[in-house]
Amino acid sequence: MSLKLEIEGVMLNVVSGYAPQVGCELKEKERFWSELDEVMESIPTGERVVIGADFNGHVGEGNTGDEEVMGKFGVKERNLEGQMVVDFAKRMDMAVVNTYFQKREEHRVTYKSGGRRTQVDYILCRRGNLKEISDCKVVVGESVARQHRMVVCRITLMVCKTKRSKKEIEKKTKWWKLKKEECCEEFRQKLRQALGGKVVLPDDWETSAEVIRETGRKVLGVSSGRRKEDKETWWWNEEVQHSIQRKMLAKKKWDMDRTEENRQEYKELQCRVKREVSKAKQKAYDELYTRLDTREGEKDLYRLARQRDRDGKDVQQVRVIKDRDGRVLTSEESVQRRWKEYFEELMNEENERKKRVEGVNSVEQKVDKIRKGEVRKALKWMKSGKAVGPDDIPVEVWKCLGEAAVEFLASLFNRVLESERMPEEWRRSVLVPIFKNKGDVQSCSNYRGIKLMSHTMKLWERVVEARLRKVVEICEQQYGFMPRKSTRDAIFALRILMEKYRDGQRELHCVFVDLEKTYDRVPREELWYCMRKSGVAEKYVRVVQDMYERSRTVVRCAVGQTEEFNVEVGLHQGSALSPFLFAIVMDQLSEEVRQESPWTMMFADDIVICSESREQVEENLERWRxxxxxxxxxVSRSKTEYMCVNEREGSGTVRLEGEEVKKVQEFKYLGSTVQSNGECGKEVKKRVQAGWNGWRKVSGVLCDHKISARIMGKVYRTVVRPAMLYGLETVSLRKRQESELEVAELKMLRFSLGVTRLDRIRNEYIRGTAHVGRLGSKLGRPV
Known part of the structure; x- marks a missing residue:
């Protein structure tokens, strides 16, 4: 296990380990040292390393012949395992720190059991950093385990204190207050006053936006801009504050005049403060749980669950990142430059492609004006509570203003449609890197960039999208972001096809195609071409082109915001219109190569190609490429995979441009695991694991016994159960597998309710208490 620490620009790697015991086989010992070598080789040579481990070996007293890696103050004689420690130190240019400091034997012995006293726990560091260690010894009387004793090491790092730049704190308007009707009404009144008693907003966007922002700041207030700290004293009140002040004054009085009267007064106030604190805590918690048990407190309930899940994590933000060569950057300026460099390169670099020489006829036709009904429908589709874009006007403002907003937006959108020019403010966005929860947390490539865009622009995109969907007919093979289609439909179609071939004892060959950085690398010229070829009116093509023209963004990372840069390639991440635009591109590019469903299925950029023969599926894959x-x-060569159902011996594999495609026995398709033998045992186990993962995320609420069983059951039904049952309606489960799911669910419910099997409470009572029905009803089985 290893840990990397950044201390004022100095990188310190702390590695812990446990070596096989003396009686273990030599192969096992060699495997341990081989793995430790790999860990050391992965650490850059310029970084400091401290290894603390139970090596189960004796390096012995004296250092004749090994002076460069150890001192002479070991314990007893060296054995084979101790020689392995010394050889490792020589190999990696390390030093055995324990042996350099002359101590009494009591401060050198790390292991005591019966009459045996020896040294098996060591601390190692790089030889070049040995001068930074001033002491290393065993703490007498402190036992880490029954026989092992604590070894401490004092390290003095010579560092230059990093001067952190004073960031300009961005203060945010408290738009969330608009969910309260009284705040919403006050906002409407003040806005009306700001507009001179009129309800109608000014025609131009800049003036209207500024009036709305200014009114919001005055009515709703502005936050400090700093992240709110999760205080342990959130229950604090004025009575507690007053009692503590009196206690502090009494303490000062007693310190100045040590009389029995002053001491008694202080002790009485001390007891009173404890009672006040206990009462305040109880009252605050009672109010919290009462609010959570209401309809209005439901959002607070899920927010509390997320907060308690975050509190259980060690690291929430990474302030250091690696450059393209793998070196760790620690200064704020270098980290910001790296984020800008990564995303600027990602969003402005096209893959090689053949330029089109053929043209396509544009559809020149008059388009209708934007109607109020279209705006109302788009507003209804927009969700509240989302992160606001750079213009600082959330969709809650338009929902609060009601019909006045609909009228203003319809007029604004018609002007944009007519002029084919949207407000310059909408062209700016903020890019937030979100960790994919896999891979190196310090590597930029393991982050997905999500853009925070103007909510009003998203409304405009939804209006345009609704019109494009009426004109463009997407092929039936596309399941992604299509009405009345979902991932379950694609999963079901693939499973049915596999079952038919398994029952008929015939081979079915499937290739799961993965595309690299799809959204970020879509050539915009191809997008315009595909839109025109799909019959989109030229007016709408120019409107969409305007959405992408002169688009600029900044990256918001843990150390601040980067400089602004242009985005000239790809589709907007986080855009309401992008999924449908991508569907148009894929529809046109695959027109000549796709087969009917289910032989070809697409879910956005997830493509599966099926065929009855390996040669045919290989040919189809090459045509797609x-x-x-x-x-x-x-097409990704490393992530595209091939699977054969009912494979016969020697059926071979598939090649892509002469390169072998990875052959697998199972594949996670749209979140559901399909197996080459047609079974679903592994998928059931993964669903159980997904259920436990979901349960752990909200366990802060589910295991809080002050929350009512009804609310606990609701959280379970809305968070845990969907994760556990995802895709299982497409699977033919055996009774044993259904039982496996039932057992896992009942374990979670019993944990949540605080009961065990020893309490001898029937399962029906557990489900009834939590208001959670049998799983069979959700899987379409009779119960």
Missing amino acids: FALERRGMK
């Missing part, structure tokens, strides 16, 4: 890569898309 040619069709996509000549237009700027890139």
Whole structure:
């Protein structure tokens, strides 16, 4: 296990380990040292390393012949395992720190059992950093385990204190207050006053936006801009504050005049403060749980669950990042430059493609004006409570203003449609890197960039999208972001196809195609071409082109915001219109190569190609590669995988441009695991694991016994159960597998309610208390 610490610009790697015992086989010992070598080789040579481990070996007293890696103050004689420690130190240019400091034997012995006293726990560091260690010894009387004793090491790092730049704190308007009707009404009145008694907003966006922002700041207030700390004293009140002040004055009085009267007064106030604190805590918790048990407190309930889940995590933000060569950057300026460099390169670099020489006829036709009904429908689709874009006007403002907002937006959108120019403020966005929860947390490539865009622009995108969907007909093979289609439909179609071939004892060959950085690398010229070829009116093509023209963004990371840069390639991440635009591109690029469903299925950029023969599926894969890569898309050679159902011996594998495609026995398709033998045992186990993962995320609420069983059951039904049952309606489960799911669910419910099997409470009572029905009813089985 290793830990990397950044201390004022100095990188310190702390590695812990446990070596096999003396009686273990030599192969096992060699495997341990081989793995430790790999850990050391992964650490850059310029970084400090401290290894603390139970090596189960004796390096012995004296250092004749090994002076460069150890001192002479060991314990007893060296054995084979101790020689392995010394050899490792020589190999990695390390030093055995324990042996350099002359101590009494009591401060050198790390292991005591019966009459045996020896040294098996060591601390190692790089030889070049040995001068930074001033002491190393055993703490007498402190036992880490029954026989092992604590070894401490004092390290003095010579560092230059990093001067952190004073960031300009961005203060935010408290728009969340608009969910209260009284705040909403006051906002409407003040806005009306700011507009001179009129309800109608000014025609131009800049004036209206500024009036709305200014009114919001005055009516709703502005936050400090700093992140709110999670205080342990959130229950604090004025009575507690007053009692503590009196206690402090009494303490000062007693310190100045040590009389029995002053002491008694202080002790009485001390007891009173404890009672006041206990009462305040109880009252605050009672109010919290009462509010959570109401309809209005439901959002607070899920927010509390997320907060308690975050509190259980060690690291929530990473302030250091690696450059393209793997070196760790620690200064704020270098970290910001790296984020800007990574995303600027990602969003402005096209894959190689063949330029189109053929043209396409544009559809020149008059388009209707934007109607109020279209705006109302778009507003209804927009969710509240989302992060606001750079213009600082959330969708809650338009919902609060009601019909006046609908009228203003319809007029604004018609002007944008007519002029084909949207407000400059909408072209700016903020890019937030979100960790994918896999891979190196310090590598930029393991983050997904999500753009925070103007909510009003998103409304405009939804209006345009609704019109495009009426004009463009997407092929039936596309399941992603299509009405009345979902991931479950695609999963079900693939499973049915596999079952038919398994029952008929015939081979079915499937290739799961993965595209590299799809959204970020879509050539915009291809997008305009595909829109025109799909029959989109030229007016709408120019409107969409305007959405992407002169678009700029900044990256908001843990150390601040980067400089602004242009985005000239790809689709907007986090845009309301992007998924449908991508569906248009994929529809046109695959027109000549796709087969009917289920032989070809697409869910956005997730493609599966099926065929009855390996040669045919290989040919189809090559046709797909040619069709996509000549237009700027890139098929991933490392992530594209091949699976054969009912495989016969020697059926071989599939090649892509002469390169073997990875052959697998199972594949996670749209979140559901499909197996080459047609079974679903592994998928059931993964669903159980997904259920436990979801349960752990909200266990801060589920295991809080002050929350009512009804509310606990509701959280379970809305968070845990969907994760556990995802995709299982497409699977034919055996009774044993259903039982496996039932057992896991009842374990979670019993944990949540605080009961065990020893309490001898029937399962029906557990489900009834938590208001959670049998799983069979959700899987479409009779119960």
